[in-house]
Amino acid sequence: MSCSNIDLKGYFLAEIPPAERRAVERHLAACEACRQELERLELTRTALLSVREEPVPQRIAFVSDKVLEPSWWQRFWQSAPRLGFASAAMLSVAILVHAFTRPAPVPPPALDRAEIRQVVDQQVAARLDAAVSQALAAAEQRHREETARLLAAAEQRFELQRRADMVTIQENFEYLLKRVNVLQVASVYREGEP
Numbered sequence: 617m618s619c620s621n622i623d624l625k626g627y628f629l630a631e632i633p634p635a636e637r638r639a640v641e642r643h644l645a646a647c648e649a650c651r652q653e654l655e656r657l658e659l660t661r662t663a664l665l666s667v668r669e670e671p672v673p674q675r676i677a678f679v680s681d682k683v684l685e686p687s688w689w690q691r692f693w694q695s696a697p698r699l700g701f702a703s704a705a706m707l708s709v710a711i712l713v714h715a716f717t718r719p720a721p722v723p724p725p726a727l728d729r730a731e732i733r734q735v736v737d738q739q740v741a742a743r744l745d746a747a748v749s750q751a752l753a754a755a756e757q758r759h760r761e762e763t764a765r766l767l768a769a770a771e772q773r774f775e776l777q778r779r780a781d782m783v784t785i786q787e788n789f790e791y792l793l794k795r796v797n798v799l800q801v802a803s804v805y806r807e808g809e810p
């Protein structure tokens with residue numbers, strides 16, 4: 617019996633009837649290659665069994681089988697470094713949100729010399745207008761006061777002059793009146809002369 621006619625896998629998996637198993641065993645006793653192949657199958661099964669019996673890591677269990685409780689994530693979340701990690705995580709989220717929502721810094725407006733000069737001129741003109749208006753108001757006030765003073769003085773002079781004139785008129789009138797009286801007396805005397 618040649619190697620190609622041997623169902624080594626069926627023998628290994630115990631899927632062949634006993635008569636065929638005995639034939640395989642006779643071949644194995646005479647064939648070194650098939651004995652080595654059977655040995656590799658045994659080593660493979662041993663390795664598979666050792667892996668299967670090893671406890672499955674919790675992280676893989678969390679990803680592959682969600683019914684396993686508690687998950688590595690839940691146990692981690694309930695562990696001591698939870699608060700520090702939570703704070704760091706929230707801080708990271710806050711920094712990210714801030715970075716994405718922070719308004720772009722407004723660039724300072726470009727300095728326009730002409731614009732600045734215009735503003736300065738406007739302010740200077742406004743201050744100058746105010747100063748001129750104030751000076752004019754003050755001058756006007758002084759002018760009014762001076763005018764009033766001059767008017768008062770003029771009125772006073774006029775009054776004095778008027779009084780003086782009145783006195784003069786009075787004196788002249790009295791003088792005239794005396795002259796008239798004198799003339800009348802003289803005429804009476806003349807008329808009465810014999």
Ligand SMILES: [Zn+2]
Pocket residue numbers: 618619622643647648649650651
């Ligand atoms: Zn063989």
